Amino acid sequence: MVVDxxxxxxxxxNGIRAIAASLVVFHHLEQAKHALGIANVYDMxxxxxxxxxxxxxxxxxxxxxxxxLLLEERGRFGxxxxxxxxxxxxxxxxxxxxxIIGLSFFVFPHIPIFDxxxxxxxxxxxxxERLALLLLVLPNFAFVLYxxxxxxxxxxxxxxxxxxxxxxxxxxxxxxxRIPILIFFLALTxxxxxxxxxxxxxxxxxxxxxxxxxxxxxxxxxMALGGLCAWLVYNDKTKFLDFIFRKDVQIVAYTMLLALFFxxxxxxxxxEVYALFFAFFVLNVSCxxxxxxHLGHPVMDHLxxxxxxxxxxxxxxxVVIINLFEMYAPGWRDVSYQVVLxxxxxxxxxxxxxxxxxxxxxxxxxxxxxxxxx
Numbered sequence: 001m002v003v004d005x006x007x008x009x010x011x012x013x014n015g016i017r018a019i020a021a022s023l024v025v026f027h028h029l030e031q032a033k034h035a036l037g038i039a040n041v042y043d044m045x046x047x048x049x050x051x052x053x054x055x056x057x058x059x060x061x062x063x064x065x066x067x068x069l070l071l072e073e074r075g076r077f078g079x080x081x082x083x084x085x086x087x088x089x090x091x092x093x094x095x096x097x098x099x100i101i102g103l104s105f106f107v108f109p110h111i112p113i114f115d116x117x118x119x120x121x122x123x124x125x126x127x128x129e130r131l132a133l134l135l136l137v138l139p140n141f142a143f144v145l146y147x148x149x150x151x152x153x154x155x156x157x158x159x160x161x162x163x164x165x166x167x168x169x170x171x172x173x174x175x176x177x178r179i180p181i182l183i184f185f186l187a188l189t190x191x192x193x194x195x196x197x198x199x200x201x202x203x204x205x206x207x208x209x210x211x212x213x214x215x216x217x218x219x220x221x222x223m224a225l226g227g228l229c230a231w232l233v234y235n236d237k238t239k240f241l242d243f244i245f246r247k248d249v250q251i252v253a254y255t256m257l258l259a260l261f262f263x264x265x266x267x268x269x270x271x272e273v274y275a276l277f278f279a280f281f282v283l284n285v286s287c288x289x290x291x292x293x294h295l296g297h298p299v300m301d302h303l304x305x306x307x308x309x310x311x312x313x314x315x316x317x318x319v320v321i322i323n324l325f326e327m328y329a330p331g332w333r334d335v336s337y338q339v340v341l342x343x344x345x346x347x348x349x350x351x352x353x354x355x356x357x358x359x360x361x362x363x364x365x366x367x368x369x370x371x372x373x374x
Contacts, residue, residue, distance in 0.1 A: 007072060010286040014304020015295020016061050021307040023054030025314045029345055032318050035117050039333065045264030053274055055157045059219055060278040062161060063226025070172040071234045073374050080173040084372040089165050091368035096356060097158055100312050101134050104152040113323050114316065122149045129199065137162050141192065144214045145200045151316040156217060164223045222275045229279050233287050244280060245288040253280050309353035309361060317349045
């Protein structure tokens with residue numbers, strides 16, 4: 001039965017994207033300084049976790065939004081058009097994904113200002129295998145099995161998102177067949193990893209480490225949690241939502257989240273615990289009219305709009321800025337250096353992402369909405 005549900009607009013989503021992207025930029029800036037021998041705080045647990053938590057927040061939000069859109073499509077049209085769904089994702093994700101891959105392998109290595117430690121090996125050893133996996137949009141497999149040039153290493157999470165997209169529309173389209181669909185998806189993923197490990201042929205110890213890293217990154221469950229949140233909202237589960245929308249519950253939850261974050265505590269399954277907080281956060285700021293957190297500031301909105309480009313380009317921008325400072329102010333290492341490095345790196349990353357959004361992504365977004373929207 002087709003239900004006539006109007007399309008719903010969720011406020012503050014760009015603000016959430018802005019927070020997630022900023023966490024990742026912060027993490028990679030300290031990571032780059034660490035690799036280049038510049039004074040840094042990369043070894044602090046809070047810094048170590050910032051990147052993964054930023055990606056985790058992206059994953060929860062992605063699961064929430066994609067699931068709601070699929071449920072909405074099924075409700076309005078009685079089905080899910082998988083072909084149009086994939087074409088929309090292709091036009092959103094692939095253009096600048098392939099752009100950063102192409103630049104990282106064929107352009108940046110020939111420009112000294114992009115130089116970064118350990119790049120040579122990642123551009124020569126096992127190059128066909130790396131490129132094949134990247135061209136198949138399996139960057140998480142490439143990252144785990146062969147590692148990637150630093151400029152595009154962050155694309156591993158794009159691979160995880162893409163694999164979520166391979167699974168999720170079919171679960172929404174055929175809910176009664178979800179068990180065989182899920183088994184097929186997990187078997188295919190395990191088979192791909194097995195084939196990859198056989199090709200890479202690492203030592204037994206390295207093989208175990210690769211599997212652990214892959215499983216640690218393959219956070220489909222985090223996106224599924226976002227999907228559960230979308231299901232709760234779409235089906236108006238008011239009894240549950242009214243409870244988590246209470247002001248006192250928000251205060252307690254956010255206090256616990258901040259305490260956990262600033263403590264830097266690491267424990268088994270801590271990313272899943274954060275994911276629960278992120279799910280709570282996404283539900284409240286996007287669906288609760290009485291949310292105590294508001295992210296509608298124009299700056300946050302803009303950062304959210306360009307967040308995909310900001311995520312894709314910022315690593316290369318950071319490397320360039322650090323190398324420029326090294327070239328033109330080699331002895332500059334005081335507190336002012338750190339402050340200026342942060343400001344210039346962030347502003348430059350935003351500028352590059354804004355240019356990309358306006359002249360590459362935005363026209364393609366308009367095209368995919370016009371041709372493949374529902």
